[in-house]
Amino acid sequence: MAEAHKILATIKTALEAGERQQYLDLANNHAPVVPPTRRVPIAGPEHRAELATSLARELELVGGKFAGIVSPAELSNRIVTLAREIGAKVIAIGEGASLDMDAIGEALERADIKVVKAVPVADSERLTMREQIANADLGIAEAEYGIASTGTLAVISTETRPGSLTLLPTASLIIVQIDRVVHDLAAMLAAHGPARLIEHRLTLITGPSRTADIEKRIVLGVHGPKALHVIVVWPRDE
Amino acid sequence: MAASPKGDFFDSSRAAVQDRELQRKLESASTRHLDHFAIVKAEFPLYEAEKDAAHRIKTDAIAHLDELLIQLTDKLHANGCKVFFAENAEQARKYIVDLAKAKGATRVVKGKSMTTEEIELNPAFKAAGIDPVETDLGEYIVQLRGEGPSHIITPAIHLSKEDIGHLFTEQFGIEYTSEPEKLTAEARQRLRAIFLTADFGITGVNFAIAETGTLIVVENEGNGRLSSSMPDTFVAIMGIEKVIPRLADLSHFLEILARTATGQKLTTYTSFISGPRREGELDGPREMHVVILDNGRSAMLADPVLREALNCIRCGACLNVCPIYRRIGGHAYKSVYPGPIGSIVSPNLFGSAAGYLPFASTLCGACKDICPVKINIPRILLHLRWKETEGERPLKWPAALEGARAGARRFAGIARHPRTIRMLGRLAAQMLKPFAHNGYLRRMPSPFSNWTKYRNFPRPHPHKRRPASSEVREP
Ligand code: SF4
DSSP states (O other), rough: OOHHHHHHHHEEEEEHHTHHHHHHHHHHHSSSOOOOOOSSOOGGGGGGHHHHHHHHHHHHHTTEEEEEEEEEGGGGHHHHHHHHHHHHHHEEEEEOSSSOHHHHHHHHHTTOOOEOOOOOOGGGGGGHHHHHHOSSSSSEOOOOOETTTTTEEEEOOOOOOOOOGTTSEEEEEEEEEEEGGEEHHHHHHHHHHHHHHHHHEEEOSSSSSSEEEETTTOEEESSOOOOEEEEEEOTTTO | OOSTTHHHHHHHHHHHTTTTHHHHHHHHHHHHHHHHHHHHHHHHHHHHHHHHHHHHHHHHHHHHHHHHHHHHHHHHTTOEEEEEEESSHHHHHHHHHHHHHHOSEEEEOOOOHHHHHHHHHHHHHHHHTTEEEOOOOHHHHHHHTTTSSSSSTTTTOOOOHHHHHHHHHHHHHOOOOOOHHHHHHHHHHHHHHHHOOOOOEEOSSSEEEETTTTEEEEEEHHHHHHHHHHEEEEEEEGGGEEEESGGGHHHHHHHHHHHHHHHSSSOOOEEESSSSSOTTTTTSSEEEEEEEEEETTHHHTTSSGGGGGGGGOOOOOOHHHOOOHHHHGGGGGSSSHEEEHHHHHHHHHHGGTTTTTGGSOOOHHHHHOOOTTTOOOHHHHHHHHHHHHHHOOOOOOHHHHHHHHHHHHHHOOOOOOOHHHHHHHHHHHHHGGEEETTTSSSSOOOTTTHHHHSSSSEETTTTTOOOOOOOOOOO
16 A cells, blocks of 8 residues: 555645646636537437437447347247357357346247356356356347447346356347437446446447457457347337 | 667667568558548547547546546445555566466466556566466467567557468468468467466456446457456556546547547447456456556656646557658557657656657657547657757767767758858759759768768759748748
């Protein structure tokens, strides 16, 4: 801690030596820090079609795959079809934020797909659980939010929904409820809020893992998933 | 790998200027970034407003740095992190290496971090018998070559796919291929095996939110996520200037950072890490340490002109637009931080060995125009030039340049006398005629030879009349 005090004291002196007041004036002289006007506040139902369209378009622009808008009742079937399309034999899932992931797991098993379920683990079981998830062809997770303007999905990591689900399997499927899709990053962060941010690790995902480190050629799946599929759930009655 | 002994910059830049192949690679890479940037900027009407907001928030944050760091530390402690303030590179290195030793680590996985390059962490690990593995693909490649990164965003920008193909054949004994897809797959497979069992991880930090004690790491590959969530012990290292006040401030930076850096709207992954994993969680470290590094930054803070450079969010755009960088590439700067912003921070972080760098600029202002946090880079470079020549610790130039500088001073003396200079001009035009090629002098006779050692001189024209000093108006 001695270093901390010493450095903080140095910083304080440095700020004073640099005429802090003058600098503060400079900072304050501009109008106070106000976020630029946001185009759409947190979306009302009338914006949903627009938001879903934008999310899908932006997702595809970053190399993601939009797997459609489905009703809650159609969700399991859509996932089974997708799993077949990409030839997934082992699928890792966790608990949903709002969705019944057990029902999805059962539907997959009925279709002869092996399901690995993430559960809370003791320290000694971590490596085994991680191996299992890493060996899955597809990991499924529900997002907390979708961000329409950038095609981003926001996921949190908990003991029943580890971040590994969207990181280790060969491909990733993220499901988001339509009422969780917001216009932009600022709206998403405001909705999430500081308290929940401290509670769980949050990850914003915008497309599949990618690199452009070799002659600027974009290659997907350098460390994380090679493909990112997204399904939007939209209740029929709306 | 940090600032090398003086003189090197002159040699390395002279060699790099001749390297047409290097320039081809730099041109194509920087042009691509800039083209993408132009497109996303045009599609985003709020770009200027966000840039403004980011500039203000950062200026304000730097002016309150002491208070924000105290708040950040308190929050990090409350979230279960250990915080260590390092005054210099040595202290930071020692803390991290000792920690790795105490944990019995034999290997360390590293996400991309310029700060660990700055403190020369890898050699310290190696000396302690610990193997540091760079996991960002570009960093991995340059590490295999035994080099440092040559760009702060794209470390292997100076290499062609063929270079990398040969490197992989040599290092791994695999069949030669220059296909980026295959080379990437090879690296993925090798690094994945390391990640799954890694027990010590390190990454840098892009922003730290004081309000919540949250560290933000942005990246495209996923290696930052892996490095911070697989190992049992995780160390994040950040400069003191990375702190911002509130969660609500963050979007302004993220909305401009990726756009300016690579022409993406957002990077693929943005991780918000507040503390170690909780009971029952699969991901995240059991122990999380945050190293907050000064290493010369508070000295920059004390200088009201230089202070502005601490606003930098390391987007790398000023490198992409810089005519000098595009000519000589990152390695020639002989400093961890190349390009315009590097020329500002290097002398302050690494001392006078990098003091020549502020002179390696045409002051064209392209960096200032593109900088997303509006740093007036040319102004700071001029300020540093002044400091390096007239200040407390004037630079010692290589003998040849010292001669040129003495010549320039003498010329300045003569130039005050309009009649003399006109006469000398006519004389010079006659005398130098035989040395000219295509209107330029590549070599001049002694005592002017030192001048042409570094640049060509336009041939003086006998009929061109220079205005007398009394006729010259201030620009
Ligand atoms: S000085 Fe500005 S342009 Fe250069 S890296 Fe920093 S933020 Fe980017």
